Amino acid sequence: MSSDFLWEGRAQPTRGPKPALSLEHIADAGIAIADAEGLAAVTMQRVAADRGFTKMSLYRYVAGKGELVALMVERAIGVPPAIDPADWRAALKQWAHQLLDAYVRHPWTVEAILGPRAVGPNELGWMECAASILPSTGLTGSERLDAIGVLAGHVRAIAQQAMVGRQPEADLTAEIAEQLRRHGDRFPALVATMAAAAADGGHDQAFEFGLDRILDGLDLLVNRRGG
Amino acid sequence: MSSDFLWEGRAQPTRGPKPALSLEHIADAGIAIADAEGLAAVTMQRVAADRGFTKMSLYRYVAGKGELVALMVERAIGVPPAIDPADWRAALKQWAHQLLDAYVRHPWTVEAILGPRAVGPNELGWMECAASILPSTGLTGSERLDAIGVLAGHVRAIAQQAMVGRQPEADLTAEIAEQLRRHGDRFPALVATMAAAAADGGHDQAFEFGLDRILDGLDLLVNRRGG
DNA sequence: AAGAAACAGTGTCCGACGGACACTATCGTT
DNA sequence: AACGATAGTGTCCGTCGGACACTGTTTCTT
Numbered sequence A, B: 001m002s003s004d005f006l007w008e009g010r011a012q013p014t015r016g017p018k019p020a021l022s023l024e025h026i027a028d029a030g031i032a033i034a035d036a037e038g039l040a041a042v043t044m045q046r047v048a049a050d051r052g053f054t055k056m057s058l059y060r061y062v063a064g065k066g067e068l069v070a071l072m073v074e075r076a077i078g079v080p081p082a083i084d085p086a087d088w089r090a091a092l093k094q095w096a097h098q099l100l101d102a103y104v105r106h107p108w109t110v111e112a113i114l115g116p117r118a119v120g121p122n123e124l125g126w127m128e129c130a131a132s133i134l135p136s137t138g139l140t141g142s143e144r145l146d147a148i149g150v151l152a153g154h155v156r157a158i159a160q161q162a163m164v165g166r167q168p169e170a171d172l173t174a175e176i177a178e179q180l181r182r183h184g185d186r187f188p189a190l191v192a193t194m195a196a197a198a199a200d201g202g203h204d205q206a207f208e209f210g211l212d213r214i215l216d217g218l219d220l221l222v223n224r225r226g227g
Numbered sequence C: 001a002a003g004a005a006a007c008a009g010t011g012t013c014c015g016a017c018g019g020a021c022a023c024t025a026t027c028g029t030t
Numbered sequence D: 001a002a003c004g005a006t007a008g009t010g011t012c013c014g015t016c017g018g019a020c021a022c023t024g025t026t027t028c029t030t
Helices: A023-037 A044-050 A055-060 A065-077 A088-105 A121-137 A141-164 A172-186 A188-200 A206-226 B023-037 B044-050 B055-060 B065-077 B088-105 B121-137 B141-166 B172-186 B188-200 B206-226
Strands: none
Touching: A023 A044, A023 A065, A044 A055, A044 A065, A065 A088, A065 A121, A088 A121, A088 A141, A088 A206, A121 A141, A121 A206, A121 B172, A121 B188, A141 A206, A141 B141, A141 B188, A141 B206, A172 A188, A172 B121, A188 B121, A188 B141, A206 B141, A206 B206, B023 B044, B023 B065, B044 B055, B044 B065, B065 B088, B065 B121, B088 B121, B088 B141, B088 B206, B121 B141, B121 B206, B141 B206, B172 B188
8 A cells, every 4th residue: 555654664675885864864854844944844855954965865765755744744643642541531531632732742734634645553543542442432333433533623623723823923813803803893793702702811722612512522422322 | 914805806997908807717717726626736827827818917916826825715615604593503503514515615625724824704704603603502702712613623624534535546544444454453442443333334424423512512511501 | 806786875857836027018098 | 199007928036846867885696
């Protein structure tokens, strides 16, 4: 299949010069650039130059830029945590928090995992981690898969917003506030909602709020099944 | 602010040749290309050529490619629907379905709205629509904003998965299944879950399942507040 | 010891992209 | 009729990913 490069380290050949680079070094260089300047700043040129080599030498290690980015994602996401599955609700909450941490540490990942892509052991490991929590709920297999999907989707969605809010000059909420100041008459309910939110002072609870709603909803379904 | 071009049609000048193009024509050409071949196929060249003009003529209308894509998104998302807010739960469900429809009709939008971007009247209109449904729930302003965020995030996340599943040769679930066939021993819980899901036959319920969980969770919170 | 074979890294070239800039063509106004 | 504002074109540039042929290096085989 297409994503072998994420699973098998290449067999070290016996003949010829020793490789001066490694997939790990290359991925780390790319990650460093993406963390500092965004995914768009990651070019074959930059990555190679950061390691003191020419662009073309990278093609000895990766088949193209897509592979490089896939390697970066797999390494940035990291190995999934070990979570005690005794209390499924607490475990899922912990899982979601740690996944969000991984995304926020490397905000460009949400951009990189868009579209068709290769799937690596770490990414599958995170799914495995969630899958190992859910059996005690008594939900069906389809429901458990969907539950993982909803939670992972929520984490991704929040990570996207968090990424946008990173650059102060292009803050989405500031942009919305500005447009509402200009054309507020066309969006009365939205203006009222934001005014109310400003009054009650609660901010940046989007992740926790959504997570709690989803877990409440799951809990309800589990109890319905259980009794 | 930076996104005036999404709000004000440019004033038609009296002197000089008549414009041969319009923002609407340009955006439609871009949308047609993106629908057919994906966002990556949208280049200034292609869009201009489809209208029978040279690339540089587009710069009379848009400041750059970013503006073009923003125009495409604003037009593709379309004007938000009018929804009867009597039953807030049914209304939100309808809202989410229609928003998903809009995304699925133009799968490239989920890619285009990543990162800092200008915000247009249609996008704000969708938020207004949701905001006008929620007051009857009795939730606080912050909670209502977060509720909108969770729902919109869920729709976006599902739309992303739907986009990936579009191309048969790079189906993510098929890729996962393939890797599990090879390395299933490392992911026992995941293998078991997918086997169970295949047995109970329920498929493609991710959107409905997640939406129902979120709405259940909101309902619970509303009732807690109400009594 | 001397090729031969496999491998690592480089230099050069290409087409496509977004975009700057100077240019010509077209129109309403005076 | 002339002018000036506007529309559209042609040319050029830097950067990108990548193909391909090349040189240099190491080790196995004879």
